Amino acid sequence: MADKNFAAGEKNSKGADVLVTGAAGFIGSHVCEELVKRGLRVVGLDDLSSGRLDNLAPLADHPCFRLVEGDICDATAVDQLFQDEHPAAVAHLAALVSVPRSIDDPDENFRLNLAGSQIVLEAARIAGTQRFVFASSAAVYGDTRAPTHTEEESSKHPLSPYGAAKLAVEHLLCAHAHCFGMSATALRFFNVYGPRQDPSSPYSGVISIFADRLASGAPITVFGDGEQTRDFVFVQDVARGVADAAQFQETGFRVVNCCTGRASSVLDLVQGLAQSYHDEVEPQVFHQAPRAGEIRHSLGDPSGFARVFGWTPATSLADGLRELLASGGRGGMLKQG
Ligand code: NAD
Numbered sequence: 025m026a027d028k029n030f031a032a033g034e035k036n037s038k039g040a041d042v043l044v045t046g047a048a049g050f051i052g053s054h055v056c057e058e059l060v061k062r063g064l065r066v067v068g069l070d071d072l073s074s075g076r077l078d079n080l081a082p083l084a085d086h087p088c089f090r091l092v093e094g095d096i097c098d099a100t101a102v103d104q105l106f107q108d109e110h111p112a113a114v115a116h117l118a119a120l121v122s123v124p125r126s127i128d129d130p131d132e133n134f135r136l137n138l139a140g141s142q143i144v145l146e147a148a149r150i151a152g153t154q155r156f157v158f159a160s161s162a163a164v165y166g167d168t169r170a171p172t173h174t175e176e177e178s179s180k181h182p183l184s185p186y187g188a189a190k191l192a193v194e195h196l197l198c199a200h201a202h203c204f205g206m207s208a209t210a211l212r213f214f215n216v217y218g219p220r221q222d223p224s225s226p227y228s229g230v231i232s233i234f235a236d237r238l239a240s241g242a243p244i245t246v247f248g249d250g251e252q253t254r255d256f257v258f259v260q261d262v263a264r265g266v267a268d269a270a271q272f273q274e275t276g277f278r279v280v281n282c283c284t285g286r287a288s289s290v291l292d293l294v295q296g297l298a299q300s301y302h303d304e305v306e307p308q309v310f311h312q313a314p315r316a317g318e319i320r321h322s323l324g325d326p327s328g329f330a331r332v333f334g335w336t337p338a339t340s341l342a343d344g345l346r347e348l349l350a351s352g353g354r355g356g357m358l359k360q361g
């Protein structure tokens with residue numbers, strides 16, 4: 025069998041270098057852009073259930089990118105795609121991404137997030153794909169009350185079917201790496217934000233909701249006192265991390281946090297967005313009762329990612345918020361100068 029390992033510039037002559045599931049999504053579209061920027065050929069797979077073709081507009085007609093519309097749960101089609109492309113690496117991001125939906129419909133969570141991942145994993149194994157990168161989540165930790173989550177030491181007690189499926193797929197990846205000599209990486213994303221994040225659901229990322237409210241002049245709702253903190257990581261840093269992992273040559277399994285190690289409160293976000301906004305608006309802020317079952321503080325330790333891949337987050341929250349406001353066709357949102 026041909027060696028399908030590649031670094032930037034060494035191409036798999038048969039088809040794509042990297043197959044990205046969830047390519048039309050918020051994070052997936054940035055991943056595709058990053059990979060293409062590195063000179064790699066990318067095929068995206070997406071059923072457009074929550075992703076949008078618009079997200080891939082920067083890659084439209086690019087000779088190194090194509091999108092296949094399809095469902096990761098359609099095993100025959102997924103197998104065929106892997107056989108056609110023989111990708112050297114896969115970045116698996118397609119998922120049912122809503123935690124509340126996974127609680128409302130645990131069967132659908134199982135079907136998409138666990139069984140769907142197994143279908144992609146198995147197709148990759150059969151096609152001889154060397155590297156598998158999986159979009160896991162900080163949700164695997166649950167509410168451990170540890171000040172900082174580290175990959176090994178923190179306990180993993182997921183509080184939702186979504187978190188449980190992410191943890192189960194990590195275990196499947198570990199076994200695949202062991203049994204079949206694959207290189208498998210699970211990246212536990214913390215709170216990702218940036219351009220293209222959909223603000224339309226009440227459970228959308230808080231930054232996308234706040235930015236949208238500011239743009240339309242609507243008031244901002246802060247749940248609780250706003251002193252709760254999260255580790256917000258900028259989407260282009262995340263995309264760089266996924267691409268680094270997709271190009272990582274060593275076999276075996278590894279799991280790393282994809283985060284910044286910096287805690288920001290919800291009130292910090294309100295202030296940061298208001299300061300970057302063109303009119304220096306004083307946003308109208310209403311406080312509501314805290315969300316039921318909400319985690320008070322969530323912070324990751326990014327040193328494992330730095331140690332294994334040399335990855336560090338490059339974008340400060342202030343810069344990321346400015347980039348977010350400057351994007352998305354909402355001209356004039358960003359403060360000038
Ligand atoms: P997203 O909804 O924008 O992207 C998911 C993509 O998967 C969408 O384009 C959707 O159309 C596609 N998809 C869903 N079901 C599919 C199926 N059956 N077949 C093919 N495609 C399908 O969400 P996102 O925020 O970009 O999330 C990407 C990944 O990162 C997910 O695995 C998610 O669980 C994980 N993650 C995201 C965050 C975050 O803060 N956004 C945090 C932790 C983990």
Ligand code: UD2
Pocket residue numbers: 121122123161162163214215216226227228229230231233245246247248252254290315318319322
């Ligand atoms: C994240 C994930 C969620 C799940 C959870 C596991 C996102 C978008 N959500 O939830 O799917 O994995 O982690 O722990 O990644 N907030 C407001 N006002 C709003 C919206 C939110 O104050 O209008 C607050 C919210 O109460 C929370 C913080 O902002 O304290 C972040 O909320 P979020 O939904 O963006 O993310 P999180 O960490 O609660």
